[in-house]
Amino acid sequence: MLRRRFLAAACAAVALPALRLSAAEPPPRRFAIHLLDRLGFGPAAGGLAHVEAVGAEAYIAAQLHPETIAEPASLGELLAPLDTLSLDPVQLFLDYGPQGPKASPEERKARRQRARIIVEQAQAARVFRALYSPRQLQEAMVDFWYNHFNVFAGKGLDHLWVGAYERDAIRPHALGRFRDLVLATARSPAMLFYLDNWENSAPGSTMPNGRSAGLNENYARELMELHTLGVDGGYTQADVVALARILTGWGFVRPRMRPPDRSGFHFEPARHDFSEKRFLGRTISPTGESEGIEAIGLLAQSPATARHIAFELAQYFVADAPPPGLVERLAQRFLQSDGDIRAVLAALFASREFRDSAGRKYKTPYRYVLSAARAAGVEVRNPRPLLGAMARLGMPLYFCQTPDGYKNTEAAWLGPEATNVRIGFAAALASGRLPLDREPPAMAATPVAERVPAPVDAAALERLLAPVLSPHTREVVAGSAPPLRAALLLGSPDFMRH
Amino acid sequence: MRRRDVLGLAAAAPLAWPWRAAASEGGPSRLVVVMLRGAVDGLNVVIPQEETEYYRLRPTIAVPRGAALPLDRRFALHPALAGLMPLWQAGQLAFVHAAGSPDPTRSHFDAQLFIENGTPGRRTTADGWLNRLLAALPGPHGPAEALAVGPTLPTILRGRLAAANLPLGRAGVPREPLDRPALAGAFDRLYAGDDAQSRAYREGRAAHSELAAHMEAEQQMADAGAPPAAGFPAIAARLARLVAGDRRIRLVFAALGGWDTHVAQGGETGQLASRLKPLGDGLAAFAKELGGDWRDTVVVVVSEFGRTAAENGNGGTDHGHGNAIWVLGGRVAGGRVYGDWPGLAAGQLHEGRDLAVTTDYRSVFAAVIERHLRLGDRALAQIFPDAPPPRANLKEIIAA
Numbered sequence: 093m094l095r096r097r098f099l100a101a102a103c104a105a106v107a108l109p110a111l112r113l114s115a116a117e118p119p120p121r122r123f124a125i126h127l128l129d130r131l132g133f134g135p136a137a138g139g140l141a142h143v144e145a146v147g148a149e150a151y152i153a154a155q156l157h158p159e160t161i162a163e164p165a166s167l168g169e170l171l172a173p174l175d176t177l178s179l180d181p182v183q184l185f186l187d188y189g190p191q192g193p194k195a196s197p198e199e200r201k202a203r204r205q206r207a208r209i210i211v212e213q214a215q216a217a218r219v220f221r222a223l224y225s226p227r228q229l230q231e232a233m234v235d236f237w238y239n240h241f242n243v244f245a246g247k248g249l250d251h252l253w254v255g256a257y258e259r260d261a262i263r264p265h266a267l268g269r270f271r272d273l274v275l276a277t278a279r280s281p282a283m284l285f286y287l288d289n290w291e292n293s294a295p296g297s298t299m300p301n302g303r304s305a306g307l308n309e310n311y312a313r314e315l316m317e318l319h320t321l322g323v324d325g326g327y328t329q330a331d332v333v334a335l336a337r338i339l340t341g342w343g344f345v346r347p348r349m350r351p352p353d354r355s356g357f358h359f360e361p362a363r364h365d366f367s368e369k370r371f372l373g374r375t376i377s378p379t380g381e382s383e384g385i386e387a388i389g390l391l392a393q394s395p396a397t398a399r400h401i402a403f404e405l406a407q408y409f410v411a412d413a414p415p416p417g418l419v420e421r422l423a424q425r426f427l428q429s430d431g432d433i434r435a436v437l438a439a440l441f442a443s444r445e446f447r448d449s450a451g452r453k454y455k456t457p458y459r460y461v462l463s464a465a466r467a468a469g470v471e472v473r474n475p476r477p478l479l480g481a482m483a484r485l486g487m488p489l490y491f492c493q494t495p496d497g498y499k500n501t502e503a504a505w506l507g508p509e510a511t512n513v514r515i516g517f518a519a520a521l522a523s524g525r526l527p528l529d530r531e532p533p534a535m536a537a538t539p540v541a542e543r544v545p546a547p548v549d550a551a552a553l554e555r556l557l558a559p560v561l562s563p564h565t566r567e568v569v570a571g572s573a574p575p576l577r578a579a580l581l582l583g584s585p586d587f588m589r590h
Numbered sequence: 591m592r593r594r595d596v597l598g599l600a601a602a603a604p605l606a607w608p609w610r611a612a613a614s615e616g617g618p619s620r621l622v623v624v625m626l627r628g629a630v631d632g633l634n635v636v637i638p639q640e641e642t643e644y645y646r647l648r649p650t651i652a653v654p655r656g657a658a659l660p661l662d663r664r665f666a667l668h669p670a671l672a673g674l675m676p677l678w679q680a681g682q683l684a685f686v687h688a689a690g691s692p693d694p695t696r697s698h699f700d701a702q703l704f705i706e707n708g709t710p711g712r713r714t715t716a717d718g719w720l721n722r723l724l725a726a727l728p729g730p731h732g733p734a735e736a737l738a739v740g741p742t743l744p745t746i747l748r749g750r751l752a753a754a755n756l757p758l759g760r761a762g763v764p765r766e767p768l769d770r771p772a773l774a775g776a777f778d779r780l781y782a783g784d785d786a787q788s789r790a791y792r793e794g795r796a797a798h799s800e801l802a803a804h805m806e807a808e809q810q811m812a813d814a815g816a817p818p819a820a821g822f823p824a825i826a827a828r829l830a831r832l833v834a835g836d837r838r839i840r841l842v843f844a845a846l847g848g849w850d851t852h853v854a855q856g857g858e859t860g861q862l863a864s865r866l867k868p869l870g871d872g873l874a875a876f877a878k879e880l881g882g883d884w885r886d887t888v889v890v891v892v893s894e895f896g897r898t899a900a901e902n903g904n905g906g907t908d909h910g911h912g913n914a915i916w917v918l919g920g921r922v923a924g925g926r927v928y929g930d931w932p933g934l935a936a937g938q939l940h941e942g943r944d945l946a947v948t949t950d951y952r953s954v955f956a957a958v959i960e961r962h963l964r965l966g967d968r969a970l971a972q973i974f975p976d977a978p979p980p981r982a983n984l985k986e987i988i989a990a
Contacts, residue, residue: 291904306903310852486741507743508794572776585787
């Protein structure tokens with residue numbers, strides 16, 4: 093019955109020509125898990141039934157249009173108390189940023205302490221959405237693009253802005269046009285601060301505080317190396333300097349001046365270098381802010397960028413060393429569609445390479461922790477134990493220090509310590525001892541013993557994961573005492589892959 | 591005395607490869623690599639105080655002559671590294687200036703990869719050179735012979751042989767559920783295969799049981815029940831006690847970030863100074879806590895590239911080329927700045943803007959490997975394939 097529906101949906105999908113089912117097609121349930129694993133953060137009880145009910149193609153199509161998927165009220169209830177999520181960058185600075193020079197050291201410290209809530213709420217929101225939003229692909233793409241355009245919450249003012257950055261620059265364009273995404277990140281206070289472009293100025297100009305200022309290459313280099321062309325994209329040191337000149341004057345508003353534009357971005361002509369530039373073999377006429385828009389347009393439509401993004405998407409969704417043929421096809425799709433991320437993903441999900449890749453990827457710590465909580469079916473109201481596990485495994489959310497973001501390959505994450513820590517987490521999660529269901533008591537005030545742990549239902553978990561379990565795993569689980577089984581399933585080598 | 595220690599340890603810890611400890615005369619020769627990710631500004635670490643160009647190129651961030659700590663007639667040390675001066679005066683700290691990778695990339699990520707894989711310009715090398723070095727050391731090899739500090743295994747230690755990694759921050763070594771025998775037995779069966787995941791599992795279990803006992807004892811002794819301090823000096827001291835307590839550990843790797851100072855890096859004080867201080871103090875604490883084992887330890891501090899000779903428009907520096915490599919340890923012929931100083935005049939700078947590289951970073955490690963770890967040319971050719979022959983004068987960096 094389910095299989096028939098799946099076949100019918102697949103055959104009806106004329107828009108996806110690579111899709112033809114043969115005898116070698118994986119069984120529907122395994123494939124449904126594959127979709128949940130790759131287009132999101134893994135199967136949860138209800139989600140699997142949904143994919144099987146609507147069929148693979150309809151599921152993919154809906155995921156590519158998240159605005160058509162309703163989010164449950166329960167998710168809204170989890171997000172509602174997180175009051176800093178709705179503040180714009182200017183307000184965040186005014187409410188939580190550094191005070192004027194009159195503040196005492198104690199006041200500064202207290203303010204800094206109070207500001208920690210911003211990152212905590214952004215982390216909580218990210219985890220809640222990844223766990224409970226049915227727009228799973230959107231959440232996966234937020235993870236993907238945030239890493240691609242990484243900003244480190246531990247650098248200076250960025251603790252104020254990582255959440256707003258994700259909300260304003262990443263989310264709206266996660267499935268949109270790549271150029272818009274680059275431009276949104278280029279203008280975001282979070283990125284302007286993180287890669288120092290807010291101070292990048294024409295030589296001899298002065299900052300609003302009177303300090304003299306000049307060129308800074310940091311953002312210009314990473315914009316080409318990491319965000320667009322890729323390190324082999326054919327640019328030179330002269331292009332780095334030219335792009336830095338082009339982007340001079342891209343900075344912040346001054347929040348205390350009550351700016352009408354609440355995005356936080358401001359182009360300052362007085363600090364812009366109005367000389368003519370040669371960039372990537374072209375002449376850029378000195379027009380001010382539009383030079384940067386023109387340059388980003390050139391970068392976004394470059395074949396080198398298309399290959400770079402195609403490679404990264406294929407690596408994220410298919411294999412650590414993605415098949416070159418697939419990368420080439422996706423790059424072509426990127427160029428033909430003028431950088432339409434949705435179109436590239438549609439081609440990717442329709443590819444044979446994607447369909448054949450189930451279980452070939454090793455989960456990142458982020459994905460492992462989230463997928464375990466989803467599969468276990470635990471109700472998370474307090475995400476701290478999950479965030480702590482990610483940090484312990486080397487992937488603290490919003491705290492990747494370097495602009496290349498976290499890697500998503502097996503080589504980066506599979507290791508002796510990591511394996512053992514994952515198993516430790518799996519055992520703690522399975523036992524029900526993690527305080528996920530409520531805020532942790534104030535430090536040692538309330539005895540922990542009053543909480544009755546609710547162990548994860550191993551039988552339900554085994555039914556859910558059955559298609560991905562090897563015979564060996566099933567045998568070991570069956571031969572172990574029932575109280576150990578959920579830990580074994582969540583800590584199994586099979587569950588560490590997707 | 592030393593031999594008795596070794597035998598005592600072997601008798602007390604009969605778990606694994608005691609033959610290795612018992613077979614060695616004296617303490618094992620150890621190599622510790624500290625990588626400063628993000629490219630530390632070497633020109634403000636080992637300051638060319640006789641170069642007028644240095645002061646001209648860095649009007650707001652040059653460390654003034656009176657503030658820098660004189661090393662020799664040409665160079666001075668950043669004052670935040672005062673904690674290292676006793677080692678310099680004892681002749682146990684050296685620098686190799688204008689050192690670095692021959693590859694000209696200014697990408698952090700490529701440059702770090704090339705330092706770690708040992709093959710500048712070639713990204714596809716499958717393993718890290720510390721793992722190849724481990725393989726070249728006489729065996730048999732155990733799971734905790736090479737140790738990285740941190741939550742994941744870095745590229746430099748990845749490869750054929752097992753290596754351990756251990757976070758040494760506040761958390762220390764937590765008690766794992768795998769300490770429960772029934773659960774551990776079931777997981778042992780689950781991870782019994784010959785695949786990469788099973789191997790990682792077993793290596794982790796073995797390393798954990800090797801290291802956990804030392805760690806717990808160390809922690810109780812050092813902290814007397816108080817939560818361990820954070821920060822590099824505390825971590826370095828704990829690492830030293832761990833290493834000193836376990837003679838099987840031969841290779842150690844640690845990385846520190848936060849050196850990418852494009853803005854307001856400061857001079858005598860400021861951002862860079864505040865990062866250098868815990869590093870210098872931590873290395874000094876490491877030397878002190880190692881006790882007698884310091885005699886047989888060499889620490890090399892390296893970064894992926896240097897920074898521009900001139901400060902940029904924001905009181906910082908951008909990505910450059912040559913840097914200073916730090917070499918310290920009981921057997922280092924220190925109190926000397928090695929390397930050929932290329933100068934900072936316009937015609938002497940790499941691409942007109944960066945300190946040139948006159949010493950390949952591999953030459954520094956090759957000298958340490960040859961003279962300190964006593965490996966020959968054949969091993970070196972495996973560790974650093976296609977490296978140029980090491981410079982003769984660098985061999986003096988390890989005392990005979």
